Amino acid sequence: MGRKRRRHGAGFKAKVALEALKMQGTVQELAVRFGVHPQQITQWKRQAVGGLEEMFSARRGIDHREAEAEQARLFEEIGRLKVELDWLKKKAALFE
Numbered sequence: 557m558g559r560k561r562r563r564h565g566a567g568f569k570a571k572v573a574l575e576a577l578k579m580q581g582t583v584q585e586l587a588v589r590f591g592v593h594p595q596q597i598t599q600w601k602r603q604a605v606g607g608l609e610e611m612f613s614a615r616r617g618i619d620h621r622e623a624e625a626e627q628a629r630l631f632e633e634i635g636r637l638k639v640e641l642d643w644l645k646k647k648a649a650l651f652e
Contacts, residue, residue, distance in 0.1 A: 558606050564592070568590075569600045569605070572586065572592065572597055572600055573597070573600040573601045573603070573604040574604070575590075576597050576598075576600070576601040577601060577604060583598060585599050589617070
């Protein structure tokens with residue numbers, strides 16, 4: 557019978573990755589202590605290290621604001637195109 561896949565929350569993953577980064581024991585010891593596969597700990601550790609640079613990036617807030625501005629512009633364009641489409645459908649119905 558197969559084992560059911562467990563889902564771990566972000567807090568748990570962060571805790572395990574932090575322990576691995578602190579080198580509080582070998583990956584094998586951490587795997588036994590937290591009840592996860594050693595490869596999973598290695599993957600979470602790699603993700604944590606990869607995300608550190610972005611976390612300390614000064615542009616992170618700027619990029620977020622730019623993304624929100626772009627999203628607002630796109631929603632405006634969608635609204636405008638929807639109005640145009642509705643108008644064209646109404647006019648096309650007159651010629652049917």
